[in-house]
Each structure stands twice: as structure tokens, then as C-alpha cells.
Amino acid sequence: MNVDIVIVGAGPSGLCLARALSGQGLTITIIEQQSFEGISNPAFDGREIALTQHSAKAMQELGLWQRIEPHAISQLRDAKILDGQSQFEMLIPHQLSKFRELGWLISNHLIRKAAFESVQQAIEQSGDITLITDQKVVKVKADEISAHVVLSNGTTIHARLVVAADNRFSTTRRMMGISANMHDFGRNMLVCCMTHENPHDHIAWEWFDYGQTLALLPMNPDPLNGKYRSSVVITVPSEEADELTQLNPEAFSKDAERRFVGRLGKMELISTIHSYPLVSVYPNRLVGKRFATVGDAAVGMHPVTAHGFNFGLLGVQTLTKEILAAHQARQDIGNKTLLERYERTHRIKTRPLFFLTRLITEIYTKESPPAKILRKTLLHIGERLTPFKRSIAASLTGR
Ligand SMILES: Cc1cc2nc3c(=O)[nH]c(=O)nc-3n(C[C@H](O)[C@H](O)[C@H](O)COP(=O)(O)OP(=O)(O)OC[C@H]3O[C@@H](n4cnc5c(N)ncnc54)[C@H](O)[C@@H]3O)c2cc1C
Numbered sequence: 153m154n155v156d157i158v159i160v161g162a163g164p165s166g167l168c169l170a171r172a173l174s175g176q177g178l179t180i181t182i183i184e185q186q187s188f189e190g191i192s193n194p195a196f197d198g199r200e201i202a203l204t205q206h207s208a209k210a211m212q213e214l215g216l217w218q219r220i221e222p223h224a225i226s227q228l229r230d231a232k233i234l235d236g237q238s239q240f241e242m243l244i245p246h247q248l249s250k251f252r253e254l255g256w257l258i259s260n261h262l263i264r265k266a267a268f269e270s271v272q273q274a275i276e277q278s279g280d281i282t283l284i285t286d287q288k289v290v291k292v293k294a295d296e297i298s299a300h301v302v303l304s305n306g307t308t309i310h311a312r313l314v315v316a317a318d319n320r321f322s323t324t325r326r327m328m329g330i331s332a333n334m335h336d337f338g339r340n341m342l343v344c345c346m347t348h349e350n351p352h353d354h355i356a357w358e359w360f361d362y363g364q365t366l367a368l369l370p371m372n373p374d375p376l377n378g379k380y381r382s383s384v385v386i387t388v389p390s391e392e393a394d395e396l397t398q399l400n401p402e403a404f405s406k407d408a409e410r411r412f413v414g415r416l417g418k419m420e421l422i423s424t425i426h427s428y429p430l431v432s433v434y435p436n437r438l439v440g441k442r443f444a445t446v447g448d449a450a451v452g453m454h455p456v457t458a459h460g461f462n463f464g465l466l467g468v469q470t471l472t473k474e475i476l477a478a479h480q481a482r483q484d485i486g487n488k489t490l491l492e493r494y495e496r497t498h499r500i501k502t503r504p505l506f507f508l509t510r511l512i513t514e515i516y517t518k519e520s521p522p523a524k525i526l527r528k529t530l531l532h533i534g535e536r537l538t539p540f541k542r543s544i545a546a547s548l549t550g551r
Contacts, residue, residue, distance in 0.1 A: 155179040155282070156485060157475070158301050158311040160289045160324045162191050164260070165447025165464035166317030167267035170281050171214050172472040174274035178479060180281045181309060182271075183301070185288040192268050198343035198426030199260035200369045200383030202228055202356065202458035204550025205249075208256050210465045215273065216266040226257040226371045229354035231548060235516070235531050236362050236524065237413075242535040248545035253354070255548055257369050257383070263461070289318070292327045294442040299486065313486040315471070316445045320433040320452025328440040334452075335510065337430035337517075340393035341455060342386045344425040345371070346408060347379035349417025358456065360516035360527065364388045365456070366411060374422065381422070384408060385455075393427050430454060434506055438495040442486035446471055451502045457509045462550060463502050470497050505547065 157173065159166045162184035170180050184191055203211070211217040217225075231254060233242040246254050275281050284303070291302035292314055299314045316324035325332070357368040367385035374381040386396065386408070399407060401421045409419045433452030438445050447464040474490045483490070516527055534540050 153181075153307065153309045155181045155309060155311050156313065157181070158183065158299070158309055158314045160292075160301070160314065160316050160322075161318035161447070161449070162186070162268070162271075162283065162285070163317060163319065163447060164263050164267050164461060165449075165468060166315075167264075167271050168210075168214055168216070168465060169315060169317060169446055169468045169471065171267065171270045171274055172468055173475060174271075174280055175278045176476055176479060178280065178475075178485070181311070182281065182283045183287055183289050183303060183309075184283070184285045186285060188283075188285040191264070191285065192272075194261040194264040194268075196259065196261050196423065198345075198383075198424065200226075200257050200343070200345075200371065201260050201263060201461050202369060202548075203256045203258060204462050204548060205251055205255060206550030207462045207465045210469060211263075211266075214267075215270040216263065219266040219269050220258060220262050223372050223375060224258060224262055226369075227253045227354045228255040228257050228356050228370065228548075229253045231356040231358065231544075233531060233534075234357065234359040234361075235527050236360070238528065240528075240531065240535075242531050242541070244541050244544050244548065246545070248538070248542045249549045249551065251549055254356075254545060255550075257371060260461075289324055289327075292324055292443070294328075294440070294486075299442040311486075312442065312484065313475070314443050316443070316449040317447045318449055320431070320448040322435075322445065322449035325435060325445055325449055328443050330435050330437045330440055330445075332433050332435040332452075334431055334433045337432070337454065337513065338390060339387050339430045339517075340390045341428045341430055342388070342393055342396055342425055343428070344384055344404075344421060345381060345423035346384045346405070346419050346421055347374050347377070347381050348419045349380070350415070351380050352382055352416075361411075362519055362524075364411060365517070367456075368412075368416070379420075380416075382416075384419075386411065387430070387456075390429065397425050397427055428455075432506070432510065434503070438498055439491035441488075444471060444491055444494060450498060451506060453506060454509050454513055456513055457505060457547070459502075459505060459509075459547075466501055467498050470494055470501075 352370040
């Protein structure tokens with residue numbers, strides 16, 4: 153089988169890339185290890201994805217946004233940062249941007265579903281995408297002429313370019329001999345949906361507490377009963393996270409109330425709880441011979457700055473632009489110059505925030521007396537520095 157592009161992984165990034173490249177005279181094959189049912193109807197995975205204004209626009213252009221029912225899209229108007237048990241808050245108001253809100257929140261499984269449906273539509277309209285499910289990529293190699301991808305059923309696909317979109321621990325990237333810089337934070341992030349008594353006013357919280365980091369992502373009211381509803385994120389050492397997931401819903405709700413020291417009033421768990429080990433990954437190369445990475449395979453962010461999928465979409469846009477320019481100029485779409493230009497651009501856009509996120513998490517998880525003073529001082533200085541807060545607002549809006 154010969155195609156122009158093989159995309160490994162039908163997660164949101166792989167599907168968005170296929171959608172963006174469709175209709176341009178290129179043949180694209182997506183390989184996904186999950187079943188067709190698994191990707192056409194993805195299960196709730198607890199993640200509420202904070203999207204920048206830039207990503208919202210990209211999702212509209214790719215036909216994803218319109219497929220998500222309006223009540224499932226929540227406004228992230230402002231954001232606030234808290235430290236320890238202090239009542240002091242650093243507020244990032246939307247007025248520091250040119251938008252009426254800093255960004256938006258949508259559940260990850262709904263983004264995945266919308267991306268899948270958008271690809272299905274592209275298949276119907278252009279017939280240039282082939283989706284192969286229930287197959288793992290088990291071997292990849294490339295030479296000057298072509299790349300060769302072997303599936304678990306023994307089929308070999310020859311392509312001019314292979315793109316890995318197969319998560320931060322990308323086996324395809326490893327098969328291409330690309331090493332990565334990984335950092336294990338030794339903590340897990342628990343995510344779930346909860347209703348609560350007190351309003352959130354569509355303000356997202358990032359609370360660097362002692363012994364835990366809490367986040368609150370404001371969602372539209374619970375459609376069942378109109379109660380205030382949020383995605384609650386609790387980051388704790390892995391062992392503690394395991395214990396928390398064992399609690400029954402009532403005990404978990406009480407525990408969450410205690411962690412938020414009653415600031416949200418009575419809280420109630422209304423979803424399953426999902427636990428994610430925190431490991432950030434930055435590969436040493438984003439490209440290889442006839443090979444590129446996108447999505448988490450290119451940049452595996454710590455979720456605290458909410459940029460994983462936002463960077464995924466940026467990578468999709470940058471790579472698409474390069475591939476289509478080469479295709480229109482009748483050049484080789486797997487050529488080294490194109491791939492290196494993509495790598496350079498995507499690194500410039502992602503690397504500073506990747507390492508800044510690492511630094512923030514390192515500072516705000518230290519708890520020695522001098523570290524506590526530093527944490528508090530930085531937050532107080534930050535609150536007074538409007539240009540600094542404006543740069544956070546710019547990062548959250550994606551401008
Ligand atoms: C708790 C949490 C909160 C987050 N919050 C935010 C946020 O607020 N904002 C934001 O922008 N991002 C956020 N993210 C990040 C975001 O969820 C990810 O960036 C995004 O889901 C990655 O999509 P992807 O398509 O690159 O990878 P994935 O979603 O991991 O998809 C990879 C696909 O590849 C398939 N696959 C893997 N290996 C193979 C193989 N060998 N052969 C075939 N198929 C394969 C998998 O089955 C999967 O379908 C968060 C992440 C977490 C964990």
C-alpha cells in the first residue's frame with residue numbers, strides 16, 4: 153500500500169492533522185490501535201480542556217467547534233492564582249486581553265468525538281483519508297525515497313511522510329531513534345466533575361497549596377439540576393492519589409470540601425474520577441528522516457499551564473502549512489528542509505512555556521520556610537506587575 157502521509161494515532165491531534173490536510177490532493181492513512189467504536193464514541197476521561205482563543209478559532213476552521221453543543225462549551229472568563237492557606241489572590245482578568253473571556257473549556261472526550269466526526273465528513277467529501285483501527289504500528293523505518301510503516305497484522309504501508317501523533321511516550325518516535333527529555337513529578341493529577349454550593353463566576357483557580365495543588369475549572373451549570381458545576385483537579389503524591397480514588401463518592405466529596413476549606417460550600421462528586429501520572433516530555437528532535445511528531449508526541453506538557461492540546465493545534469497548523477506549501481510547489485513533502493523548518497518554528501513556540509511550566513511547578517511545590525516566603529513574595533509582586541499579568545493573559549488567550 154502506497155500513500156502520501158501516514159499519521160500514527162487518532163487522538164485529537166492526529167485527527168485534526170488529517171482534517172487539515174484533507175481535500176488538497178494528498179492521500180492520508182491514519183493508524184489507530186483502539187477500536188472504531190472506541191474512537192467514534194470516546195468515553196469521558198475526566199479532562200476538561202482549557203482552550204485559548206487561538207485554539208477556538210482553529211477548531212472552528214477545522215469544523216470541530218460547530219459539532220459541540222453550546223452548553224458543553226464553558227466560558228473561562230478570568231483566572232486566579234492562590235498560594236498556601238493565604239486569602240491573597242493574583243487575579244488575571246479578561247480585561248487584560250482584548251476578549252470577553254480568556255478562553256473556553258470543553259471536555260476532552262467531546263473534542264475527540266468532534267474531531268472524529270469532522271474526519272468522517274472529510275472522508276465522505278474527499279475520499280482521501282483511510283482510517284485503519286485495531287492496529288498498532290510495530291515498526292517504522294525510512295530511506296531517501298520512502299518511509300515504511302509495519303502494522304501489527306503484518307501489513308506494510310509505504311509513505312512519503314510519517315507523522316507520529318501517538319502520545320507523549322510515542323513508540324513511533326522511539327522506533328525512529330529519537331530520545332526525549334522526561335521529567336517525572338512523582339505526583340498524580342485527579343480529575344472529576346463536581347457540583348458546589350458557591351458560584352465560581354467563571355473564574356478558573358490554580359491553587360498552589362501546601363501538600364497539594366488544586367485547580368477549579370468553571371463549567372456551565374449541571375443540566376440536570378442547574379447547580380454550579382466545575383471540573384476539580386487535585387494534584388497529590390501518587391500514593392495519596394491511589395487512596396483518594398478508592399473513596400466512595402460521599403467520602404470523596406467530603407474530602408474535596410475539606411481540601412477547598414469550604415470556599416465552595418457543599419461539594420458533590422457527579423462523575424467518575426480519573427488519575428493521570430504527571431510526566432512531562434520534550435523530545436530532543438521533533439523530526440527525523442521522512443518523519444515528524446505532533447501533539448503530545450512533540451511536546452508532552454505538564455497540564456498546570458493548560459497548553460498540551462493548544463500546542464497540539466499549533467503544531468498541526470505549522471506542519472500543515474509546510475506540507476501544503478511543498479505539495480503546491482510540487483516538492484517532496486518529506487524533504488529535510490521542510491521538516492527542519494517545522495521543528496524550528498514549533499520549538500520557538502513551545503519550548504519557553506514548557507520550561508517555564510517546569511520552573512513554576514518546582515518553585516510552587518517546595519515547602520521549606522524560605523521557599524514559602526519566596527512563593528508568597530513572587531505572587532504579591534506578580535499581582536502588582538500589570539505587564540506580567542498581561543503576558544499571562546496573552547498566554548491563556550493564545551495571542
Ligand atoms: C489531566 C489533564 C488535563 C489536561 N488539561 C489540558 C488543558 O486544560 N488544555 C490543554 O490544551 N491540554 C490539556 N491537557 C493535554 C491534552 O489532553 C493532550 O495534549 C491531548 O489530549 C493530546 O492529544 P494527542 O492526540 O496528541 O494524544 P492522545 O490523545 O494521547 O492520542 C494518541 C492516540 O494514539 C494512539 N496510539 C498510541 N500508540 C499507538 C501505536 N503504536 N499505534 C497506533 N496508535 C497508537 C492512542 O490509542 C491514542 O488514540 C491535559 C492533559 C491531562 C492529562
